[in-house]
Amino acid sequence: WHGWRGIIEEYRDRLPVGETSPVVTLREGGTPLVPAQVLSERTGCEVHLKVEGANPTGSFKDRGMTMAISAAKEAGAKAVICASTGNTSASAAAYAVRAGMVCAVLVPQGKIALGKMGQALVHGAKILQVDGNFDDCLTLARGLSEKYPVALVNSVNPARIEGQKTAAFEIVDMLGDAPDIHVLPVGNAGNITAYWKGYQEYAAEDGPASRAPRMWGFQASGSAPFVRGEPVKEPATIATAIRIGNPASWTQAERARDESGGFIDEVTDRQILAAYRMLASQEGVFVEPASAASVAGLLKAAEQGKVDPGQRIVCTVTGNGLKDPDWAVAGAPQPVIVPVDADAAAVRLGLA
């Protein structure tokens, strides 16, 4: 018995890996596809959640990182670098440990969730907080990787996209075909690019899917360059993971949108937080705020009458809620304190 072997072994024939290439893995992928009962009722559709927070470091980034770090190892790299709003750095740090490499991460100062910073720290990454936003961090990381012996593992690295496309494979493998619509949050736009690549490959003549879905992407209103049609100089949103003004995979994401007959729209922070609370309190799925942008977008589209009933829809929820628990606690009432007394506890619980 070997269980789930990680995305490289499970999808080896569809990935650019050689037979003797090293495989650096934490057994990522194989994440749950959870039927969303309340969302299905509210939209009149069959809605599923692809719960990517169930990956080893708590986000979808692990799918790309197993590929990128394995490729870096094969190329003989001793050190890797990434710019990150938090999840990429957490993932890179963990996989670098597995590969015996040094990991350097550049994060926007004061704008990454505590859990993600904790992950990079505990995995021993060298962290620089940059006095700038994610886009500045990426410029810096690119410059460093061009000048110094350090491999860039952001999603501008094609190995990352290859790994992340396996989420689309898993969805088709589980549902028997592609959904009608796939909804996901958009930040640096690597993931929408990767899903589209995966769906297209599976919908090719010899592939297991009969079609590819329409791709619906959602950005936070204050960080919505695709909606504005130009880069946003000072991106702002509480969903720090997608606080990005100048996405690296711009043209690829627009191609995914247009070729699939989909769209990229925006959701407000208020809509994101409402979806975040709804997912936790009604579906039992705790995600980080950026992840809830997909669900907020689906609900917005449904309210606008854009969602025909009876369709099969998959929403990717990209990261685990534990990474950024501040929003779960904020505004919630303090739990009451009781003595070690069953009757007193029963009264407080409304049982007596």
Ligand code: F0G
């Ligand atoms: N959701 C989460 C939780 C993310 O961390 C990210 C990106 C996205 C969605 C957007 O995905 O960039 O492929 O469009 N996080 C990157 C990072 C930027 O550094 O962790 P995208």
